Amino acid sequence: MVSGLARVSAEVLVPAVTTVARQLAGALRRGPYGRWLSRLLDGDPQAEWLALVLLTISSALLTLLAIAAPNDCPPSALSLPLLVGGFLLHIRLQAMLLVPVGLGLLAQRLLRVPLGVRLGSALMVALAAVIGLLMSRHRSRLGLRGTRGDTMLLELAERTRDLGRLPDRLLDWRFHRALSPVSGAFFAGDFLLTSQRPDRDLLEVVLVDVSGKGSRAAARSMHLSGAFAMLLGSVPPEAFLPRANDYLAAGDWEDEFATAVHLALSPSTGRYRLFNAGHPPAAHYHRANGGRWELRGESGPALGIFAGTRYPPTAGRLAYGDSLLLYSDGLVEVPGEDIDQGIGRLLEAATPLLRYGGAADPAAELLQTVARNVADDRTVVIVRRLGAGS
Known part of the structure; x- marks a missing residue:
């Protein structure tokens, strides 16, 4: 009896959830965020500059979080903006993103008491920087960002x-x-x-x-x-x-x-x-x-x-x-x-x-x-x- 109810519930809920998810995805694509993301993936310069600003802000926020809560946020979290930038930014802008990330590491080295920045975390961020630049270089040659080239x-x-x-x-x-x-x-x-x-x-x-x-x-x-x-x-x-x-x-x-x-x-x-x-x-x-x-x-x-x-x-x-x-x-x-x-x-x-x-x-x-x-x-x-x- 229970298994039958569960099966019926699944048959009713799964299509309903799928339909709602598709409607939300469609609404996002048609909205201002979706239009901006589409322009970004097509290589629009203005959309890319905004993406660089957002990634710079995220680097600053991760730096502040690592300083304020050193046990919860490691310095290696700065790898995330670099990897995201590798997907979304032209290589010139990706190189510019290295500046706020580098300043964030330096600030953590000086202000993240008592842990500072260990060698392993610094190497992790450096590796992410290299990977991000390589990804950005490849996508810059295609003229497309994100997964548009793969699609x-x-x-x-x-x-x-x-x-x-x-x-x-x-x-x-x-x-x-x-x-x-x-x-x-x-x-x-x-x-x-x-x-x-x-x-x-x-x-x-x-x-x-x-x-x-x-x-x-x-x-x-x-x-x-x-x-x-x-x-x-x-x-x-x-x-x-x-x-x-x-x-x-x-x-x-x-x-x-x-x-x-x-x-x-x-x-x-x-x-x-x-x-x-x-x-x-x-x-x-x-x-x-x-x-x-x-x-x-x-x-x-x-x-x-x-x-x-x-x-x-x-x-x-x-x-x-x-x-x-x-x-x-x-x-x-x-x-x-x-x-x-x-x-x-x-x-x-x-x-x-x-x-x-x-x-x-x-x-x-x-x-x-x-x-x-x-x-x-x-x-x-x-x-x-x-x-x-x-």
């Missing part, structure tokens, strides 16, 4: 993912994708692009793997995804990889390239063309006669290596019950092992998922089965044409 990067990453959103259902087709950046990060060197043109009975899917790993690869990935997305759908399928290659080659990115596989599918007939630029071959699963795999896609050079490269298509047709598998090398490459062995493991794991069709999301299940803990970005796309028993 912008997250929005760009979300936009990149949206560019590769596959249709949920299309006639008798099902599409599945799974992306797993290295180390569980939000940003990846792999990206996916799609373009659907029903008037031409054409669906295009492009999987790109930018060279390298980590933040540098992710930055190039976001740059290229925008450029390639403008290109995809605006040129014939056979022209996409040559144009993308010329764009990358013209950029003169030293020792940097990208691999890509491009699928151009006719949903009404199941016919497709594959274009490959240095990428692992796509795999066509033929469900008839017990099921078999066929690797497809003659590979040309990676994008950005040689200008003027042409990428010949490989044509095929997905019959009812067939599937096509696109994947990045993170699923099949193992140091010291031939890539064919990795591809064999991938196809062996994919066979029961595609033959019996029991998995709700075969792409995610395949990624977890084959490459759960791999120090590389991993992406898999499954295109299925439903048939009897699928």
